[in-house]
Amino acid sequence: MLLEKSKLIGNKTLEISGSKSISNRLLILNKLFENIIIENLSNSEDTQLLQNALDSNSEIIDIHHAGTAMRFLTSYYAIQEGKTFILTGSDRMKQRPIQYLVDALRDLGADITYLENEGFPPLKIMGKKFEKSSVTIPAHISSQFISSLMLIGAKLENGLEINLVGKVTSKPYLEMTLKILRTIGISYQWEENTIQIFPDMQNPMRSSQIIPFVVESDWSSASYFYSIAAIARDTINLRYFKPYSLQGDSILREIYWKYFGVNTISEGAESRISLFPEYYFNYPEKIILDMNDCPDIAQTICITATAMNIPFEITGLSTLKVKETDRLLALKNELFKIGCIAEITDDSITSQKFFEANESISIATYNDHRMAMSFAPFCLIKSLNIENEDVVKKSYPDFWEDFDNILEKLD
Numbered sequence: 001m002l003l004e005k006s007k008l009i010g011n012k013t014l015e016i017s018g019s020k021s022i023s024n025r026l027l028i029l030n031k032l033f034e035n036i037i038i039e040n041l042s043n044s045e046d047t048q049l050l051q052n053a054l055d056s057n058s059e060i061i062d063i064h065h066a067g068t069a070m071r072f073l074t075s076y077y078a079i080q081e082g083k084t085f086i087l088t089g090s091d092r093m094k095q096r097p098i099q100y101l102v103d104a105l106r107d108l109g110a111d112i113t114y115l116e117n118e119g120f121p122p123l124k125i126m127g128k129k130f131e132k133s134s135v136t137i138p139a140h141i142s143s144q145f146i147s148s149l150m151l152i153g154a155k156l157e158n159g160l161e162i163n164l165v166g167k168v169t170s171k172p173y174l175e176m177t178l179k180i181l182r183t184i185g186i187s188y189q190w191e192e193n194t195i196q197i198f199p200d201m202q203n204p205m206r207s208s209q210i211i212p213f214v215v216e217s218d219w220s221s222a223s224y225f226y227s228i229a230a231i232a233r234d235t236i237n238l239r240y241f242k243p244y245s246l247q248g249d250s251i252l253r254e255i256y257w258k259y260f261g262v263n264t265i266s267e268g269a270e271s272r273i274s275l276f277p278e279y280y281f282n283y284p285e286k287i288i289l290d291m292n293d294c295p296d297i298a299q300t301i302c303i304t305a306t307a308m309n310i311p312f313e314i315t316g317l318s319t320l321k322v323k324e325t326d327r328l329l330a331l332k333n334e335l336f337k338i339g340c341i342a343e344i345t346d347d348s349i350t351s352q353k354f355f356e357a358n359e360s361i362s363i364a365t366y367n368d369h370r371m372a373m374s375f376a377p378f379c380l381i382k383s384l385n386i387e388n389e390d391v392v393k394k395s396y397p398d399f400w401e402d403f404d405n406i407l408e409k410l411d
């Protein structure tokens with residue numbers, strides 16, 4: 001899709017769909033506890049795939065590219081006593097790790113076998129009752145493994161104690177899981193490296209009472225509009241975002257204020273935020289950021305910084321290699337096309353030099369929605385082509401419509 005050089009139409013308001021991460025947790029919990037009414041569910045393809053899987057009677061479930069769904073379903077299916085499931089996904093899903101989660105579940109008593117390569121999907125899962133209630137798991141590859149265990153914890157007879165080993169990656173996603181559990185009346189304790197989920201039955205506060213849950217809008221999706229506001233130096237309004245979020249990616253507020261001079265003004269009653277760039281702002285000489293807590297918005301930051309010629313050094317990104325694509329490599333390749341020579345290591349990306357980009361830019365998207373959406377705002381600087389633009393549907397099916405709504409082509 002060709003994005004011609006455009007300008008922002010200031011002060012428009014966009015409504016972003018519900019958080020994909022919160023929605024996916026609620027769908028699993030609702031299936032386990034049957035007491036949540038979910039409003040503003042994410043319209044992402046990943047959430048749709050998870051919902052279809054949970055509603056399906058089929059033994060074979062294909063979850064395509066949806067990593068969170070893959071990991072959450074593995075634990076969920078493992079406790080469906082007497083049922084058998086084949087859980088598979090896209091070619092990329094068959095390269096994304098799951099071994100530490102499978103090891104932990106097997107330790108607890110699960111019956112899971114690898115159908116192709118050891119350590120990777122597809123999986124054959126025969127649902128069983130678990131005998132044990134304590135498990136140890138490395139925490140540096142994916143927080144989704146740990147959230148997956150936490151989600152089923154209260155369903156086990158004696159609850160679940162999860163001992164985390166090593167550096168915890170994507171920690172705000174674990175906090176999100178716990179806060180959602182608390183909202184539906186499940187108790188937990190997190191002390192140092194041990195998370196304890198108490199069994200459902202032990203909490204007299206939890207009853208069969210129906211709990212309404214309104215999903216706040218998706219902060220990772222909001223990142224692309226922060227990028228546009230920063231580059232264009234004009235205002236965008238977004239809904240439905242509250243001042244206190246369950247999502248770690250709401251750190252965008254601080255990042256875009258500190259490095260790009262974009263103010264976030266919350267209008268509580270309407271759950272609206274205005275992204276309001278300061279006209280006079282002292283830009284930093286270099287952006288130095290550890291993004292171990294918020295890996296999904298790393299691509300956005302790199303492109304905003306490149307568009308604004310601000311050098312960057314971003315660390316804490318080891319998990320980017322095992323997402324929808326190797327995001328570090330994809331970033332390095334495509335940043336070059338928009339005028340940034342970047343160096344990558346196993347867990348970082350650093351800009352080395354900016355230069356004037358060519359006239360005909362075509363960005364490859366590597367089956368990664370975030371590659372398409374993070375590069376799109378560069379059309380405020382130069383026209384560019386985004387290859388396979390449909391990839392956005394994984395998290396944000398309305399992206400191009402919303403994008404079009406706030407931009408006007410320059411002649």
Ligand SMILES: O=C(O)C1=C[C@@H](OP(=O)(O)O)[C@@H](O)[C@H](O)C1
Pocket residue numbers: 020021022068141142143144147169170173295296319
């Ligand atoms: O739990 C979640 O909803 C997610 C956790 C993160 O994954 P990792 O923990 O694998 O970094 C994040 O990148 C992903 O998009 C969503």
Ligand SMILES: C=C(OP(=O)(O)O)C(=O)O
Pocket residue numbers: 046065066067068069296323324370395
């Ligand atoms: C990494 C992501 O998703 P998942 O791991 O659920 O595929 C993402 O949405 O950026």
